[in-house]
Amino acid sequence: MKKLHIPSMVKNNQKIQKRRNQILEASIQPFKQKGFHRTTTREIAENAGMSFGAIYEYVESKEDILYLFFESLYDQLNTILKSRVSDQFKGHDRIRSFVKEYFHVINEIWDETSIMYSESRSLPKPYLEYVLSKENDFVQYVMSIFSKALKEEKISLSEDDIYLLTHNIIVQGHMWAFRGWALRKRYTLEKYIDIQSKTIIGSILALTE
Numbered sequence: 001m002k003k004l005h006i007p008s009m010v011k012n013n014q015k016i017q018k019r020r021n022q023i024l025e026a027s028i029q030p031f032k033q034k035g036f037h038r039t040t041t042r043e044i045a046e047n048a049g050m051s052f053g054a055i056y057e058y059v060e061s062k063e064d065i066l067y068l069f070f071e072s073l074y075d076q077l078n079t080i081l082k083s084r085v086s087d088q089f090k091g092h093d094r095i096r097s098f099v100k101e102y103f104h105v106i107n108e109i110w111d112e113t114s115i116m117y118s119e120s121r122s123l124p125k126p127y128l129e130y131v132l133s134k135e136n137d138f139v140q141y142v143m144s145i146f147s148k149a150l151k152e153e154k155i156s157l158s159e160d161d162i163y164l165l166t167h168n169i170i171v172q173g174h175m176w177a178f179r180g181w182a183l184r185k186r187y188t189l190e191k192y193i194d195i196q197s198k199t200i201i202g203s204i205l206a207l208t209e
Helices: 013-034 041-047 062-084 091-108 110-122 125-152 159-178 180-186 189-207
Strands: none
Touching (some): 013 110, 062 091, 091 110, 091 125, 110 125, 110 159, 159 189
16 A cells, blocks of 8 residues: 655655654654643644744644554664565574564554554554555565475464464563563563563464474
């Protein structure tokens, strides 16, 4: 699904991108601390160092900001992750390598990930459809990694099994963000990665019995 067009009164694309990046950065803390509905556009504008009127030169509504936030988040996640995931590992090591890189990326964008979980329901339908399509694209990407690894291990699992394993590992990564208030008190990131990697490999082996 193609990105949705968010109108701007400004014609300079470079300036639009720069200002929108400022707006998105300024929205993270209020969205996380207060939630989308309690955050005002005026507050975001002030955080971005812009006047209340100026922000509307780059977006038409607060919902536009939330959509652009999600769009940027998925772009960032995919770009960083695909640049780090190596094809040099095979089988279970391929899965372990992916889990490590994926969890590290989530650790870098954990504020944004927490907002994703809490505020996706606030998106208007056309915006939500785009976000869900991007989530499905990511699911297919992770499924391809699992499928390749299982083939290398000569393990045969059903598509339904792989689909559920994929969602499990995605949510386990997200959990480091939205349950971080508890997990970070007990585990280092590396320990969390080690435990979750063993859990997912154990699940694969259990499904072959």
